[in-house]
Amino acid sequence: MRSLLAGLLLGVLLxxxxxxxxxxxxxxxxxxxxxxxxxxRRLRVDAPGxxxxxxxGASRVxxxxxxxxxxxxxxxxxxxxxxxxxxxxxxxxxxxxxxDRFRGVxxxxxxxxxxxxxxxxxxxxxxxxxxRRSTLNNRINRKIKTAVQERxxxxxxxxxxxxxxxxxxxxxxxxxxxxxITFRDRSREADYMRLNLPRLRNYxxxxxxxxxxxxxxPPPSAWExxxxxxxxxxxxxxLRGGRVIFLRLPTSGEHWTIDETFYPRNVYWDRIAALxxxxxxxxxxxxxxxxxxxxxxxxxxxxxxxxxxxxxxxVLENKGWLHGGRGFSS
Amino acid sequence: xxxxxxTFILFFVVxxxxxxxxxxxxxxxxxxxxxxxxxxxxxxxPFVLLLAISTVADWFLARRIASARRPGKKRGxxxxxxxxxxxxxxxxxxAGFLIDNLNQLLSFLNVQFSPSPVxxxxxxxISFYTFQTLxxxxxxxxxxxxxxxxxxxxxxxxxxxxQLVAGPIVRAGDFLPQCERPPDVPRDEVAWxxxxxxxxxxxxxxxxxxxxxxVAEAVYDGKGVPGFLSAWFGCAAxxxxxxxxxxxxxxxxxxxxxxxxxxxxxxxxxxxxxxxFTDFWRRWHISFSSWLRDYxxxxxxxxxxGWARTQFNTVVTMLIGGLWHGAAWTYVVWGGxxxxxxxxxxxxxxxxxxxxxxTGLPVTLSAALFTFALWCFVFVFFRSRxxxxxxxxxxxxxxxxxxxxxxxxxxxxxxxxxxxxxxxLLAAHWFLRDRSLRVVAEKTPGWLRSLLIAGMIVGIAVLSxxxxxxxxxxx
Numbered sequence: 187m188r189s190l191l192a193g194l195l196l197g198v199l200l201x202x203x204x205x206x207x208x209x210x211x212x213x214x215x216x217x218x219x220x221x222x223x224x225x226x227r228r229l230r231v232d233a234p235g236x237x238x239x240x241x242x243g244a245s246r247v248x249x250x251x252x253x254x255x256x257x258x259x260x261x262x263x264x265x266x267x268x269x270x271x272x273x274x275x276x277x278x279x280x281x282x283x284x285x286d287r288f289r290g291v292x293x294x295x296x297x298x299x300x301x302x303x304x305x306x307x308x309x310x311x312x313x314x315x316x317x318r319r320s321t322l323n324n325r326i327n328r329k330i331k332t333a334v335q336e337r338x339x340x341x342x343x344x345x346x347x348x349x350x351x352x353x354x355x356x357x358x359x360x361x362x363x364x365x366x367i368t369f370r371d372r373s374r375e376a377d378y379m380r381l382n383l384p385r386l387r388n389y390x391x392x393x394x395x396x397x398x399x400x401x402x403x404p405p406p407s408a409w410e411x412x413x414x415x416x417x418x419x420x421x422x423x424x425l426r427g428g429r430v431i432f433l434r435l436p437t438s439g440e441h442w443t444i445d446e447t448f449y450p451r452n453v454y455w456d457r458i459a460a461l462x463x464x465x466x467x468x469x470x471x472x473x474x475x476x477x478x479x480x481x482x483x484x485x486x487x488x489x490x491x492x493x494x495x496x497x498x499x500x501v502l503e504n505k506g507w508l509h510g511g512r513g514f515s516s
Numbered sequence: 517x518x519x520x521x522x523t524f525i526l527f528f529v530v531x532x533x534x535x536x537x538x539x540x541x542x543x544x545x546x547x548x549x550x551x552x553x554x555x556x557x558x559x560x561x562p563f564v565l566l567l568a569i570s571t572v573a574d575w576f577l578a579r580r581i582a583s584a585r586r587p588g589k590k591r592g593x594x595x596x597x598x599x600x601x602x603x604x605x606x607x608x609x610x611a612g613f614l615i616d617n618l619n620q621l622l623s624f625l626n627v628q629f630s631p632s633p634v635x636x637x638x639x640x641x642i643s644f645y646t647f648q649t650l651x652x653x654x655x656x657x658x659x660x661x662x663x664x665x666x667x668x669x670x671x672x673x674x675x676x677x678x679q680l681v682a683g684p685i686v687r688a689g690d691f692l693p694q695c696e697r698p699p700d701v702p703r704d705e706v707a708w709x710x711x712x713x714x715x716x717x718x719x720x721x722x723x724x725x726x727x728x729x730x731v732a733e734a735v736y737d738g739k740g741v742p743g744f745l746s747a748w749f750g751c752a753a754x755x756x757x758x759x760x761x762x763x764x765x766x767x768x769x770x771x772x773x774x775x776x777x778x779x780x781x782x783x784x785x786x787x788x789x790x791x792x793f794t795d796f797w798r799r800w801h802i803s804f805s806s807w808l809r810d811y812x813x814x815x816x817x818x819x820x821x822g823w824a825r826t827q828f829n830t831v832v833t834m835l836i837g838g839l840w841h842g843a844a845w846t847y848v849v850w851g852g853x854x855x856x857x858x859x860x861x862x863x864x865x866x867x868x869x870x871x872x873x874x875t876g877l878p879v880t881l882s883a884a885l886f887t888f889a890l891w892c893f894v895f896v897f898f899r900s901r902x903x904x905x906x907x908x909x910x911x912x913x914x915x916x917x918x919x920x921x922x923x924x925x926x927x928x929x930x931x932x933x934x935x936x937x938x939x940x941l942l943a944a945h946w947f948l949r950d951r952s953l954r955v956v957a958e959k960t961p962g963w964l965r966s967l968l969i970a971g972m973i974v975g976i977a978v979l980s981x982x983x984x985x986x987x988x989x990x991x
Binding site: 188192193196197198201318323326327330334340341343345347348352355356 | 560928963969
C-alpha cells in the first residue's frame with residue numbers, strides 16, 4: 187500500500203511539474219470537441235427556459251461568430267453552438283425540424299454548396315449519436331472531462347507525444363502554441379497572428395480549388411431542386427413559432443473569387459430565400475458585415491469575430507428577426 | 517460505463533466504501549448485485565431485462581436438470597437453456613448477418629424474396645454472460661456440480677460488474693464457493709487490486725488508445741495501400757492495440773474483483789511470447805479458449821476419436837471461436853486459419869519428432885517471434901472490414917505492388933512509437949512468460965514500484981487518445 191500511495195503522490199507531482207512547465211511556455215488549455223460534447227449542447231435545445239438561438243454550420247461560424255458577444259447582447263436567448271467543423275449543417279436543421287419541442291431561432295451558416303443533397307448527411311453522425319448513444323452516464327462523464335480539459339494543459343492532445351515527435355522530426359522544434367482554442371460551450375477562437383499567413387492562405391485557396399475540382403457545382407436546376415426540398419423543414423420550424431435564417435459568412439481575396447466563380451451568388455445564393463422560405467443574410471449586402479478580412483481567406487480572427495458578431499446582432503435586430511436584444515453602438 | 521471514465525471512478529469509490537462497512541455478508545452481496553445491475557443499466561437500461569432473463573431462466577432450468585430422473589428430460593431442460601441463451605445471442609448478434617446471407621443466397625438462386633434488414637442494437641456483454649450462464653447449466657447436466665443453494669450468489673456470479681461486459685468468462689465452480697463466506701481483504705490485497713486496475717488502465721488508455729490505435733487506423737482506415745514497412749508496423753500496432761485493450765480490461769477486472777475479495781481467473785499469460793499456436797491459445801483469452809475446449813471441443817469428441825477426427829474437431833472449434841467474435845465471414849475465416857495452423861503445427865511436430873523441438877533458448881525465441889509475426893499476418897482478417905481489404909493488406913505485407921492506388925507511408929513518429937512500444941511489450945512478455953506478475957511485483961524494490969506507478973499515472977494523463985470503448989465490448 188505504501189508504494190502505491192507513494193507512486194500516486196509522485197505521479198501527481200510529476201503532472202503538476204509538467205503543467206507548470208507548459209504554462210511557463212505560455213501554452214493554454216483547450217477543450218476537445220466530440221459527439222458527446224455536441225450532444226450535451228443539443229440536449230439544451232429542448233430544455234425549458236429562455237428562447238433558444240441555435241447556431242448551425244461548420245468552422246467558419248465556430249470561429250466567426252462569438253458566443254460571448256451573442257450572450258452579452260441577447261440575454262433573452264440561450265445561445266447553443268451546434269456547428270461541426272468541416273461538415274455541411276443541413277442534417278442538424280432537419281433534426282431540429284423533426285423535433286416538435288423546438289420553436290427557437292436557427293442561425294444556419296452555410297454556403298450554396300451545402301444545399302446539394304449529397305452533403306445533407308455530413309453531420310448525421312452527430313445527430314445519430316445524440317439520439318442513439320448519448321446517455322446520462324456519458325454526459326456526466328463528459329462534463330467532468332470538460333472541467334479537467336479546460337483547467338489543465340498537460341492533458342491536451344495537442345501536446346501528445348506523437349505530435350511532439352512529429353514536429354521535432356519534420357520542423358526540428360516543439361509545436362508552437364495553439365492558435366485555436368475551444369471552450370466548453372463549443373465556441374472557438376482563432377488567433378491567426380500566431381501563424382504563417384501567406385503559407386496558410388496558399389494552402390486554403392489550393393484546397394478550395396481541389397474541392398471544387400473534385401466536386402463541381404451541379405447545374406442550377408438540379409441545385410434548386412435540392413434546395414427546395416429543404417423548404418418543408420423550414421416550414422415546420424416556422425409554423426411552430428420559430429425562425430430559420432441562412433447566413434453566408436465572409437470569405438476574402440482569392441478564396442472569395444473562387445467561390446464566386448464556381449457558385450455565382452446571383453445563380454445560387456440569391457435563390458435560397460424563394461426556394462426555402464427562410465430568411466437569408468449575405469455578408470456582402472450588409473455594411474456592418476462586409477468590411478472584414480479573413481486572414482487566410484476563409485475564417486475570421488477572434489478579434490474581428492467579436493466586432494463582426496456585434497454587427498450581426500445589429501443587422502438581425504434591425505430586420506426584426508430577434509427580440510429583447512440591447513441596442514448596439516459601434 | 518467504461519472503466520476508463522470519471523463516472524466509473526465515482527461509482528467504484530461509492531460501491532467500495534459501502535461494501536467495506538461492517539454489514540452482514542448477505543447485505544454486502546445484495547449491495548454488489550444492485551451495483552452490478554446499475555453498472556449494466558448505465559449502458560442501456562432496457563437491456564438489464566436480458567441479463568435478468570438469462571439469469572432467472574438458467575437458475576430454474578439448472579434445478580430442473582438436476583432434479584430430472586430421466587436422461588431425456590435432463591436433455592430437454594438443457595436444450596431449453598441452450599435455446600434461451602443462444603437464442604438471445606443469435607437474435608441480437610447474428611440476425612442481421614443471417615438475413616444478409618439469406619438475401620445473398622436467394623438472390624444467387626434467383627428467388628424473388630428479400631426479408632427486411634434487421635437493425636438491432638447489440639447489448640454489451642451478451643456474448644460473455646450467456647456463455648457464463650451456459651457453463652453453469654452444462655456443468656450441472658454433466659454432474660460436475662450441483663445447483664447452487666443461493667439465488668443471490670448465483671445472480672451475483674452472472675452479473676458481477678468487474679467481469680460482466682467483457683469477461684473473463686468465469687466458471688460457477690470457481691466463483692460461487694467464494695460467496696459462502698465474507699472474504700478477508702487486507703489493505704495490501706486492496707493495494708494489489710488497485711495496482712492491477714492502474715496497470716490495466718495504462719495498457720488501455722496510454723498504449724492501446726493513445727499510441728497504437730492511431731497507427732493501426734492510419735493503415736487499416738487510410739485511403740490507399742500501405743507500403744511494405746507501413747503495413748507491417750500497422751499490423752503490429754493493431755496486434756499491440758488489441759492485446760493492450762483486452763488484456764488491459766481483464767487486468768482491470770481482476771484488480772477490481774480483488775478489491776472486493778474475489779479471485780477470478782487470469783485471461784492472458786504473455787501470449788506474444790508463445791512458441792507456436794497451441795501454446796498461443798493457452799495464453800490468449802484463456803477463459804474463452806478453455807470454454808471452447810470444455811463445451812465445444814470435448815463434446816465433439818476431443819482427441820478421443822482418432823487423429824483425423826481430432827484435427828477436424830480442432831478446426832470446427834476454432835471456426836466457432838471466430839464466429840463468436842463477430843457476425844462476419846472475415847471472423848470465421850480468421851478462426852478457421854487458426855484451427856489450420858494448430859493442425860499444421862501438430863503435423864510438423866509428428867514429422868520432426870526426432871529433432872530438438874521447443875528446447876533451447878534460440879529455438880524458443882525464434883519460434884515466439886515467428887508466431888507473433890504470423891499472428892499479425894493472420895490478424896488482418898480480424899480487423900479488415902471486407903475480404904478485399906484483407907487481401908490488399910496481405911499483398912502489402914508480402915511486398916506485392918499496390919496496383920496504382922495511392923501508397924500510405926507512416927510518418928517517422930508512428931514508426932518510432934510503434935517499434936518502441938511493441939519491442940518493450942514483446943520483451944515484457946518474454947520476461948514474464950513463465951513468471952507470476954505478482955511474484956515479480958513483490959520482488960521489485962519499493963522505490964521502483966512507486967516509480968512505475970507514477971509513470972503509469974503520467975502516461976494515462978498525457979498519452980490518452982480519443983475515448984474508445986474496449987474493443988471486446990463489441991463482441
